[in-house]
Amino acid sequence: MGLTVVGTVAFDAIETPYGKTDKIIGGAGTYVALSASYFNKDINLISVVGEDFPQDYLDLLKKHNIDINGIQIKEGEKTFFWKGKYHKDMNVRDTLATELNSLENFDPVVPSEYQNTDYLMLGNLTPLVQRQVIERMKKRPKLIVMDTMNFWMDIMLDELKETISMVDVISINDEEAQQLSGKNTLVKAAKVIHAMGPKYIIIKKGEHGALLFGEGKVFSAPALPLEYAFDPTGAGDTFAGGFIGYLAKTNDISFENMKNAVIAGSVMASFNVEKFGTERIVELTEKEINERIAKFVELTTFNMRKI
């Protein structure tokens, strides 16, 4: 089924304890779309870049069957740029530079051929832009998934809550879930966020995996235990891409199938951290992905059913 993604397409400069990069392709929209492309062959990407954005990077997206007609190229402007440095404890990072550039006055255009897609992924972005994309669809998608972050909770909570009220699934990390809900346990946080609108809540816990709440049920997906994460940039977006890509491919939004989608997201995120930026998720093969799925099966399967 068709999948439309909105999210940033950007330049990132990253430093981790294992190395550093100059400006490379980044942005939530990039990670989501690339990750989803391994599941779904009908992906539309809505974003904005400046005229400095290399054609090679656009070609890379196209090569992954991503339709880029929804990416506006702003003449005379520069592309959104983020520079960050991870600490030795890679759960902590410093933002060294954020240049909004072309993102500053982003007015998302939803091409008419995108307006009837059944699956809509709102990558982390201004809540207003996320909402505008929903409003500019011709029909309400079958499933709307949103990702967001603490930054929007800090500076425009009411705006954010309005967008949250319009989606089916929200994907956030554990600290953000606690901040958004004001609750200190994830079960309580999920209940409060559920009352804000979304039927399903995904809480990402980094190296501890992810929880899916919905329909009074809960599913726990592990993260793949790793010797080290080379670069966690984009892991959450890559997760979201695998999640919605799998749902769009299978066109089944039952809780049971969302469990599979959470594993698909976890599988993709486990690859993402193996190299810098998008390096790993642009080169994957179906065989590699299936082998990784088998690892998640091994990691979680037990056969005891009673004492």
Place this chain on the structure above:
Amino acid sequence: MGLTVVGTVAFDAIETPYGKTDKIIGGAGTYVALSASYFNKDINLISVVGEDFPQDYLDLLKKHNIDINGIQIKEGEKTFFWKGKYHKDMNVRDTLATELNSLENFDPVVPSEYQNTDYLMLGNLTPLVQRQVIERMKKRPKLIVMDTMNFWMDIMLDELKETISMVDVISINDEEAQQLSGKNTLVKAAKVIHAMGPKYIIIKKGEHGALLFGEGKVFSAPALPLEYAFDPTGAGDTFAGGFIGYLAKTNDISFENMKNAVIAGSVMASFNVEKFGTERIVELTEKEINERIAKFVELTTFNMRKI
């Protein structure tokens, strides 16, 4: 199969954000043996108490098919006492009092009828006492599991390492694994600890579940997501009791069956935190345990096998 447990039998006084208790029965040996008693009907407990230890508490252990001939009752001495207070973030607790009392010069006696048991659980205790129990067995048990804590790493690391070198499975929490190994990721920590002797490493992550490493494989068990933990005291010991109790019952120490045992431990720990001290784990029914196992199945099962 026979299971011998060594560990403290003690008085605890506990304060959590949800309430407080006077002196109640506690101690690693108590939690391990009670938890294991739901799986195995042939349990021996080696410990020491003072003459102030109530007969009612000893009867409670006996009622759970726990042989208490191995519990020394020291005349003129008092029972080990621990008093602690949990913070609002219940991962943090303050120890308000520790009175070693009868534990101070504990010289463990292993009754002859215990000396041939196939399964031996060394609950958290002085590493020397743990080792003495191994040495006082007539034959080397089929499986020796040990639990320990950071306290022993701080004050007698060499002694601890000697005991670690003699066991098959070690169960510790994530911070302790990092302290013991000097490594910052759990995969690296498990490798270092494996090189110290144990073939299998269990790393407990509290609300994030537990990891089992061994034979080059890894298994991830979730914790049951809870609205709140009423009292986490003894959760790690209860986990260990479910783990070894299940292995002794099934008498199968393959990695595949250890996965089941880790779930058995997680199931028991999920009950333990629901009430103060041992209150919950003394009253469980087989039906309740089987229903909780079903929850863990629901929590972890997905059916995707390829993209």
